[in-house]
Amino acid sequence: xxxxxxxxxxxxxxxxxxxxxxxxxxxxxxxxxxxxxxxxxxxxxxxxxxxxxxxxxxxxxxxxxxxxxxxxxxxxxxxxxxxxxxxxxxxxxxxxxxxxxxxxxxxxxxxxxxxxxxxxxxxxxxxxxxxxxxxxxxxxxxxxxxxxxxxxxxxxxxxxxxxxxxxxxxx
Numbered sequence: 034x035x036x037x038x039x040x041x042x043x044x045x046x047x048x049x050x051x052x053x054x055x056x057x058x059x060x061x062x063x064x065x066x067x068x069x070x071x072x073x074x075x076x077x078x079x080x081x082x083x084x085x086x087x088x089x090x091x092x093x094x095x096x097x098x099x100x101x102x103x104x105x106x107x108x109x110x111x112x113x114x115x116x117x118x119x120x121x122x123x124x125x126x127x128x129x130x131x132x133x134x135x136x137x138x139x140x141x142x143x144x145x146x147x148x149x150x151x152x153x154x155x156x157x158x159x160x161x162x163x164x165x166x167x168x169x170x171x172x173x174x175x176x177x178x179x180x181x182x183x184x185x186x187x188x189x190x191x192x193x194x195x196x197x198x199x200x201x202x203x204x
Contacts (some may be wrong), residue, residue: 053130055113055176056147057185059123060155061168067119068166069093072196087193092162093117099157100124103150110150116189118196123189125176126150147173 062068070093073086089097096117103110103126111127128146155167176182 053128055125055127055182057123057125057174057176058147058151059121059172060151061121061171063165063168065120065168068164069096069117069122070119072119072193087117087119089117092158092164092166095161096122096154096158096166099154099161103154106153107150109146114186114189116192118192123192125182125185125189 068090070087070089073088087093100112100115100117100122103112109129111129113125113127115122115124126147151171159166174185176185
């Protein structure tokens with residue numbers, strides 16, 4: 034009899050992800066395929082790039098469109114920083130206290146707000162792109178203080194420059 038694979042839950046058990054706060058989120062493409070774009074030192078700049086440029090593919094453009102519309106669809110979400118890499122995206126999002134839930138992004142006031150926002154982003158981008166873009170789950174980190182926030186901001190800013198050394202790097 035074969036054993037069924039059980040996915041490890043990456044969320045903190047004792048933490049309420051509906052809490053107002055800041056979250057660092059990373060989402061990878063399905064099989065970590067480089068579908069979102071490519072690093073191009075002479076290409077068009079993505080907002081996260083400093084010395085390296087990210088040339089977005091049509092899938093990357095769709096992803097950026099929905100990232101930038103998160104706040105329009107949910108009054109509880111603030112997108113502070115993001116970077117679209119060839120096979121993953123990084124973002125800092127803020128959950129703010131509010132009773133006005135958006136129609137596309139948050140199912141209800143009791144939904145795990147971070148997970149619901151990411152689920153909606155994945156669904157909308159995959160639907161428009163016509164392919165299954167994303168792997169299951171995502172990585173998140175609860176940002177605990179200003180020093181943590183600034184460290185993550187710097188990491189996102191410099192991620193394109195360090196692409197060849199990135200843990201998700203694929204040629």
